[in-house]
Amino acid sequence: MNLVTEIGILVLAAFVGFEVISKVPNTLHTPLMSGTNAIHGIVLLGGLLVIGESSGFLSKLLLVIAIAFGTINVIGGFLVTDRMLGMFKRKPVVRADAEREAGS
Amino acid sequence: MVLATSFLQDNNFIDALYILAVILFILGLRGLSGPQSAVRGNKIAAVGMAIAVAATLLKKGVLPDGETLLLIVVGIAIGTAIGIPAALRVKMTQIPQMVALFNGVGGGAVALIAWAEYRRRFPGADGDWTLKAEIPSLFAAIIGSISFWGSNIAFAKLQEILPGKPIKLPGQQLLNLLLLVVAVGSAIALAAGVHSQALFVLGILVAAGVLGNMVVLPIGGADMPVVISLLNAFTGLSAAAAGIALDNFALIVAGTIVGASGSILTNLMAVAMNRSVPSIIAGGFGGGGELPAAAGGGDADRGPVRSTSAQDVAIQLSYARQVVVVPGYGMAVAQAQHAVRELSRALESKGVEVRFAIHPVAGRMPGHMNVLLAEADVPYDQLKEMDEINPEFGRTDVSLIIGANDVTNPAANNDPGSPIYGMPILEVNRSSSVIVLKRSMSSGFAGIDNPLFYDPKTAMLFGDARASVSAITSEVQSL
Incomplete structure (x- = not known):
């Protein structure tokens, strides 16, 4: 891909990010931070892409560590977010939402 | 078979999987906009990640030999072995540092x-x-x-x-x-x-x-x-x-x-x-260096601090019509959220209306208090955000502050010399009386003195938040 195309993708993605995130209520900011945190674990892909083409012990070691780090970021991030969200109990939530809808 | 393999390795196919993964990320994040859809949203994003990883591994040249495959497996295994226990064992109070x-x-x-x-x-x-x-x-x-x-x-x-x-x-x-x-x-x-x-x-x-x-x-x-x-x-x-x-x-x-x-x-x-x-x-x-000087202005009109007992607090709370609980990081540190839930149940059984006032930056992360209280089964609709609860303080009998400090500091409203002047706060000083549960008189995390503690209608109950709350609860139950 050429650079201009990629910058175009980047700019559009930034707008999507702003739009999607602006709608998140205050109460869910911690899970949100944790969830987006898991998503940037996508750097894991970088390690996967590069390791096959690299040679030499140090390079391979760096990349294995990078892959391990990326995996911690992804798996840990999604799991912690899931645990956190699981604590927002369902029943009262339904009631709160119904009230809000009735009120608006 | 050869055809299938070459199709799977086709860059367009892989890019299509990437597009799918990205769509799932966006849908997942959008799911986080409501507590009902949030759990599913997070799972959707996780599926997106799995697809992105699988697509990358399919890509031609990513797995040229067995050694590379082995190294990738080792890396992912180490990451999994560290990540899963870390995520499962972390206490809810420690979430901020885990995210860090x-x-x-x-x-x-x-x-x-x-x-x-x-x-x-x-x-x-x-x-x-x-x-x-x-x-x-x-x-x-x-x-x-x-x-x-x-x-x-x-x-x-x-x-x-x-x-x-x-x-x-x-x-x-x-x-x-x-x-x-x-x-x-x-x-x-x-x-x-x-x-x-x-x-x-x-x-x-x-x-x-x-x-x-x-x-x-x-x-x-x-x-x-x-x-x-x-x-x-x-x-x-x-x-x-x-x-x-x-x-x-x-x-x-x-x-x-x-x-x-x-x-x-x-x-x-x-x-x-x-x-x-x-x-x-x-x-x-x-x-x-300017902070102590700025905070010093309030020294002159500072009254004595009134300390109280669990029994007095219990009486005050039991005969109130409306109690607003203001939790802060102190509640998290003391792991007091379950005790707080017990107290609110005990008060509700006596007909007291209990609300929780959540400041946007209470705790050490926005939403941190919500997570903790949700963990303790506090119904979501009892948690009120700042703009919603502030008009309520005028007709609140008792504000019970548990380990919060700076977010209730009236200096933010009325002392232009205060370093936090202008910060929106929970206006607890407008309620009829205020009870503060606190470990000691030390200043809050921001290191700023809080004139609320010297207000004549404020009473302080010193001690560990969980112990204090439990003591109040048993006093309430025995009334």
Whole structure:
């Protein structure tokens, strides 16, 4: 891909990010931070892409560590977010939402 | 079979999977906009990640031999073995530092990948590393390294391995500037054609790493959530830069979305504290010498502190019509959320209306209190946000403050000399009486004195929040 195309993708993605995130209520900011945190674990892909083409012990070691780090970021991030969200109990939530809808 | 394999390895097919993954990320994040859809949203995003990883492994050349496969499996296995127990064992009160740690390893991964890329491209120097790939790699190395070390310091501060108070060194601003100049200068030199791995490691990774340490060390614990959010955005941006370097669509989009969301969150939090992001980064609260002087103005009209007993508090609460509980980080530290839930149940059984007032930056992360109270089964509709609850304080009989401090400080409204003047607060001082549960008279995390404690209608109950709340609960039940 050429650079201009990629910058175009980047700019559009930034707008999507702003739009999607602006709608998140205050109460869910911690899970949100944790969830987006898991998503940037996508750097894991970088390690996967590069390791096959690299040679030499140090390079391979760096990349294995990078892959391990990326995996911690992804798996840990999604799991912690899931645990956190699981604590927002369902029943009262339904009631709160119904009230809000009735009120608006 | 051959046809199927070549189809699976087709770059268009892989890009299509990436597009699918990105759609799932966006849908997942959109799911986080409501507590009902949030659990599913997070799972959707996780599925997106699994698809992105699988697509990458299918790509031609990614798995050239068994050795590479083995190394990848080892890396993922180590990451899984560390990540799963860490995520399952962490206490809900420790979530902020866990997020800091996960964020840090992400940044570290970016920096290491950039280093490996440098080693792969340069020693041979066959000229196939275009500036278009090299410049984003250097950028990713700098930002990733800052994020890794900065997040580790944030973790250490929140975990109280390092003191939460700002750590100042003389000439720090100048040193930071110097480190930034060294990192950027090294990047420019490398991009201009200087071939030196030592320069890459020392000039970029080490200089940026020290910079990450130095920037976060002087920041007080109260500002740490803003810092984590900012570093989260940084890691996202560095992932996007790595995506440009590696021509990877999924990395660019996912990294940028995180960068954008992290920036928004950072800004929201800073606004909620009435602080600007640059002043936080410059090492604000408690950092400057002007703070004690500014806080000193209130000394003259300060009355005595009135302390009370669990029994008195129980009586006061039981005969109230409306009680508003204001939780803060003290509740989290004492693990008092379940005890608080017990107390609110006991009061409700006596016909008292109980509400929880949640300040946007209560605790050490926005939404931190909500998570803890949700963990203790407090119904979601009892949790009120600041704008919703502030008009209520006028007809509240008792405000019960549990381990919160700065978010209730009336100086923010009426003392222009206070460093937090202008910060929106929970206006507990408008309720008929105020009870503060606190470990001691020490100032809050921001290091600012709170005139609320000297208000004649305020009573203090000193001690561990959980013990105090349990004592009040049993007194309420025996009434």
